[in-house]
Amino acid sequence: MVSVQAQLTAKGGDVDKRLGLLASWTEAFVGDLFEESHGVRTREESYATLAFTDGSNIIVNPNTTAIIRKSRIDKLDKSADAEITLVEGGLLSKLSAAGKERSKYVLNAGNSSTELNTQNFLAENNGGTDVKLSNYDGEAMVSANNVIVTIRKDEGTIIRGNDAPLPPVKLLPAPEFLSSKLDTIIYQNDFLLIFEGVENAVRYRVEYSSSYDFDESVTIREINNPRLLINNLALGTTFLRIQSIDELELKGPFTETLRVIRNEDTKAPPIFGDQFRKSIYFVRSNSVEISGVTEPDAVVTINAKPVKVSNSGTFTDNISMQSIDEIVIVTSTDGSQNTSRKELRVVQLTEDYVFNVKLGGVDIKDEISASNTEKTITGRAFPEMEVELKNGETVKTVKTDSQGRWGVTMNVQQGKLSITFKANQTGIETLTKSYTVK
CATH class of the missing domain: 2.60.40.10 (Immunoglobulins)
Structure with a gap:
């Protein structure tokens, strides 16, 4: 057997080394070599990995101090003979297949000494006198106070102070x-x-x-x-x-x-819904139910008010209108802060507004004088509406322009003149008013 060195192959956070029992602690770097009597120390939220010549690794958990007591190798069969002392903290031993089969690894912790024949073994000592040992493969022989206990796969034991090891305890299964x-x-x-x-x-x-x-x-x-x-x-x-x-x-x-x-997400979540297919949504009351579908994990607001989104991505909220013509703003924001935005113009149809009709530039009252010559009838409602005028057998239909304006020219005969406003939207009732023509 000849002495060999273990190597620091990985580290995270602050890791220190001590080159001898009486030496001072200094910063350790990846690639550093550790001999017998050398120590390694990690801090809070730091870790280190020591690699041995047979391919076995010892992972040093956070807040841990450990000392390599022995590190040797047989030149003939390349088997290792290593002994490590856990002063405090936690060590996870990951022996290679060759290390498990041919090498001898001993881990000291507190009053115990454990010979490892396992590829996955955890030793913990939180600075007190109690030591916790957990084995996840093969078996390990634990010795303390002249008592030897063998813990097999998925078993553990505890050594309290100078007591003998507890009988093997079955570990809880993985979640x-x-x-x-x-x-x-x-x-x-x-x-x-x-x-x-x-x-x-x-x-x-x-x-x-x-x-x-x-x-x-x-x-x-x-x-x-x-x-x-x-x-x-x-x-x-x-x-x-x-x-x-x-x-x-x-x-x-x-x-x-x-x-x-x-993955990096640069695409905003979509907002779908029948209401958003047109630029204007008509209602008859002074409130409106806004509903749609977006991504289930998105955050939705309607007029800056957060709205609950279901597991299927649907959302619904009632809005009270402050005027007969409003803009409702709907936003949907995903976890990457990508935001989509929809603006919906909501219009409340009222008779007072749409039946502001003029005949020849004069406001129409309930009664209209008949005329044998063509007269121009005009008004202003909202965009995306259709206006139908009936007088006897004469029917005139016209669409409102982008400003809601409309106008027709026709002879007005005695009888009734009815004017009907139709919204370009299913489910909304029409508004009709009749005038007497004398």
């Missing part, structure tokens, strides 16, 4: 995602993670990272309920996994890795 798909594409800034809760879980640990191996830009969140809103998710791919935590604070196995892909 399940609500969707069977492990790929999710989003276009908004935030991502709502929802999963099935696990019976007897007191908390859940959520990790997400830009790296599939969770060795870069790792964020850790512990939550009490099976849902988490992740704000301002970075563009690109984020990898996410979850663990259940039991009442002993032992962490169960991780879920499968969920991949969340956030």
